[in-house]
Amino acid sequence: MGVTSAWAISAHDDAFIAHLAPRLLPLIEAAAADPSARGRWRRWQENPLPDHRTWRRAHGGGGPEADAVHSFHELTSVGEHLADLYGGAPGEEGFWLVEDVWERAEDPERMFLSIHTKEYAVSALFHAIGPRRAALLPGWCGNFLLSSAEVQEALPRVERALTFTPGERAVAERRIWLDHRPGERGEESLLDGPLRQLRQAAEAGLGVCGVAVHIY
Template identity: 55%
Template sequence: MGFTSAWAISGHPDSFIAELSPRLLPAMEADRRRPGAQDGWKRWQRAPLPDRATWYAPPGTPAIASVHAAVDSFLELTVPGQHVDAVCDGTADPLFYVVDDVWAGQAQEDVFLSVHSKEYAVASFLHAVGPARAALLPGWCGNFLLTSAQVRQYLGAVERALSFGPAERAAADAQDWLSYAPGEERVLDGPLRMWRYAAGNGLGLCGLAVHLY
């Protein structure tokens, strides 16, 4: 069955972040605490996934079963959470729909948006940066809601996580499996751009990974 997912990071005044908090923060926390989520995160932190080219080697390849188990655990970890999904698509709150109430009307510089059919941007992003860098990022698997003060607080850690030397960037790009249209912002670029933009303009940030349909 097909699906389309989106990962967006959008900049907003603190007053709007405060309006979003009662709806989104409980859902984000519920997804963080869902059964198996913390175990999946710890497993990935202990044992980073191998090169993606080895994930789907022919049956009988040595250690392929353990690789499949680790990949399955990682993909389950990084899929959009059901609680954030329910809030963002209006199921849990019919007065709130993320496309209209958070993302609509945003200027291009105020948002990073990555939309893909049958793929998850957060999964590709996290695999490409790896668990050590991912551990520096606030929030949970692409979801976060931060005031302008928190954006500034975390800026240094985010810059350490998402700044690459040439060889490091080439290696990360090789592990990002998403397809991009010409001129489309990559998942390895958009988050850091948004963080610096928000910090420089006194904005908070809302990161949401959701199913659109």
């Protein structure tokens, strides 16, 4: 059985962001400080991966490219520090991501949510936009907790990361390897949803919580 993962960005007022901070920030900071993860990040920044359609051949033949693909997946899939957050923060019974975060968003019906089986949304987005743009996004590999002031500060960088010319957009869409095209089945595109959510939060004077987790 393959894993099912989710990446969500929800908007909240500053009081609630402060309430979440002791639970989530240590996990995000631990993930960002992990020496192995930092090494994988540097490797990807210095040597971006080729088109994903070559990866099957790389896996079959081994070698440096296969190692680079594996390193990228290890970097951008749900890491051990936040893997179990969906079912409760480590050491804290009674904290559930759906009820205690997502359902308490200012507008739960419009929060960004991308769910996939045997795939990871952050991996697909990062490969699509490349390391230079990915470095502009807040937090660590899709995980962040920002107050309203921090949203305002981060938004120009997110705008630069996720704003495309028509040609750049076409290239990015081709590099998303998920098993459906962006926007199919009513799902919001990875190239649109995160920026849309941060823009709305900034306009409303809200903070945001971004988490990438395993559902099961």
